[in-house]
Amino acid sequence: MITGARLADDAVYVGEGFVAPDGTLTASLAVPPNLAADPTWGTNYQLLVGNAVNRYWPAGSNSSINVVVPPTGTVVTGSAVVGPTATEPVVTKAFDPGGPGAGTSVSLDFGGTSSLSSGVTTATVSESGPTMDGFTLATDPPTYYYLHTTATFTGEVEVCVSYDSVGGTVGPFDLRHYVNGAWVTLAPGPSSADGVACGMTDSFSPFALAKSNEVTLTKVQQCRQGGGRPARTRYSPARPSV
Numbered sequence: 001m002i003t004g005a006r007l008a009d010d011a012v013y014v015g016e017g018f019v020a021p022d023g024t025l026t027a028s029l030a031v032p033p034n035l036a037a038d039p040t041w042g043t044n045y046q047l048l049v050g051n052a053v054n055r056y057w058p059a060g061s062n063s064s065i066n067v068v069v070p071p072t073g074t075v076v077t078g079s080a081v082v083g084p085t086a087t088e089p090v091v092t093k094a095f096d097p098g099g100p101g102a103g104t105s106v107s108l109d110f111g112g113t114s115s116l117s118s119g120v121t122t123a124t125v126s127e128s129g130p131t132m133d134g135f136t137l138a139t140d141p142p143t144y145y146y147l148h149t150t151a152t153f154t155g156e157v158e159v160c161v162s163y164d165s166v167g168g169t170v171g172p173f174d175l176r177h178y179v180n181g182a183w184v185t186l187a188p189g190p191s192s193a194d195g196v197a198c199g200m201t202d203s204f205s206p207f208a209l210a211k212s213n214e215v216t217l218t219k220v221q222q223c224r225q226g227g228g229r230p231a232r233t234r235y236s237p238a239r240p241s242v
């Protein structure tokens with residue numbers, strides 16, 4: 001257990017998840033492809049699990065982990081995407097059919113940011129995430145999108161989730177982002193369209209496609225059918241002032 005400690009400046013983020021009520025943690029890890037060739041550390045790493053904000057790292061590996069480049073011809077699946085770069089500011093990840101996030105893809109457009117440096121972006125889906133408040137997820141089972149990038153930038157990134165029909169549910173959906181302990185609805189990004197939910201953000205992870213639980217009544221008849229009664233207005237003659 002490492003409490004109050006600071007991670008090394010060159011520590012690499014590889015994924016995250018939520019601890020279940022029974023104390024277990026399941027997370028998808030995406031190891032950047034350049035990790036095996038890092039001249040500083042070589043191929044040996046230690047895995048630490050914890051909360052970076054509280055500087056609390058209660059779990060990890062007791063021995064080093066050897067990261068190697070897969071043999072030529074090996075098909076590697078995962079959520080790591082090389083990018084963005086100054087010349088290719090848009091990175092996209094499509095999720096495999098039949099698995100979590102099936103029928104959707106995520107893209108991050110860094111084209112409107114400044115001071116952009118190259119990096120590795122991860123897009124991971126999970127059925128675990130923060131409690132919903134005031135909305136329902138578009139998917140059943142639920143799908144949360146965990147996004148992260150090692151690129152540095154200034155400004156806002158447009159995040160888009162493309163969908164056809166998600167879990168049999170037809171859109172439109174909006175894009176929610178969990179930040180500072182609460183879900184917020186992102187303002188629609190310029191690429192928003194039928195089948196694409198976009199939003200502008202300067203921080204990442206997690207995101208979700210959602211439908212609001214609020215019902216907006218636009219006609220008087222809707223109110224009557226729901227049991228409401230039209231209001232009666234009474235008028236009284238004005239009294240002269242003294």
